[in-house]
Amino acid sequence: MKVRECFELLAPHASEAVVISALGMAANEWWAVTRSDETFYMHGAMGFASSFALGVALTMPNPRTPVWTLNGDGSMCMNLGSLLTEASRQPDNLKHFVVANRCYQTVGGLPMAGRADTDYAAIARGAGVRDAITIRSLDEMRQALPRILAPGYLFTVLEVDCEAVPVIPPPQPFEGAEMKYRFGRHMERRFGVTVFGSQGY
Template sequence: MTFRRDDALRALIPHVAQDDIVVAVYQSCFDWLVLNPRDLNYVAVGAMGQASSHGLGLALANKGRRVIVLDGDGSLLMNLGSLVTVANAGVTNFYHFLSANRVYEVNGAHPLPGAETVDFAGLATAAGYAGSRSISTLEGFRDGLPRIFAQPGPQFAALEWVAGEDYPRDYNHIHSAEARTRFRRALARKVPA
């Protein structure tokens, strides 16, 4: 069973605190920016596979903030070693949500290698994440969010969802100096450690 990405992102919004950093890539990024525009949305990503690495750097440098990574499965496959790096970095403020739709969506919905067999939650467990699970229903996601965020990271959830509404892909915004400036200013505001 699967659920829609936009429905899940709407369910996530109430759990994202004002000072949380959200690192989102590809279609999850475009959807998130429409559904929850905020200055601490990190949009300086372009190289496929870098969401978890960028999120790790932000988590290490901002221990008083939670870092929520909205990653893509095709993207993560480009940088599987980051799972081990994240797991062994001691980042208790790192929450990794994976869009496990089994295709390279933004690039034409081409199927992933091993799409039917790869166990993303199992990979995160084997890498040493503090917690890992696969979620295939909207109710399971809604019910699971408080438990996920109540546990120290790194936490991982493979979300077996499908695309929802087709949100615009605003590349001009995610590559803009204005978006980066707003993020830097928001990040400079201090939060309790």
């Protein structure tokens, strides 16, 4: 399964979701598919986008609004302990997707540590996550969509191909503080919350 095709299937169902993406391939591919500037593309802190999303999910003004984390397996493996934290909460509105290609794609597909058959869903279950699934094809993705879109916490591993060459789609043409303000202003408009004060900070 190609990550681009996988995201093309997923993206039309994201209109209700608040989306947080880890840096690297997940962010770049999501941007390529959606051109969404309502997504928070974390440009650093590799491994902590899922923690950031947990903070969003736990404090959403409407706790039924879905929060999606688009994580990478390289990122997740830098912060495996966060699965224990996430498992301790498992908010109903949080959907954690792990784009698993077993390699560092943006640097040329160099393999990650571990075995090709490392079972990320089993790792999540071992951490205490109740509901974890693995999707290996677009057909499985289509079949899983109702479960993905239903209320309730879900940890979903998306097994995608590792390409033999660097794959670096054009990244978002904004970064840093602009990323903060685009996402924060979107949250204010959509949910009526006050992220920034009267003086704009």
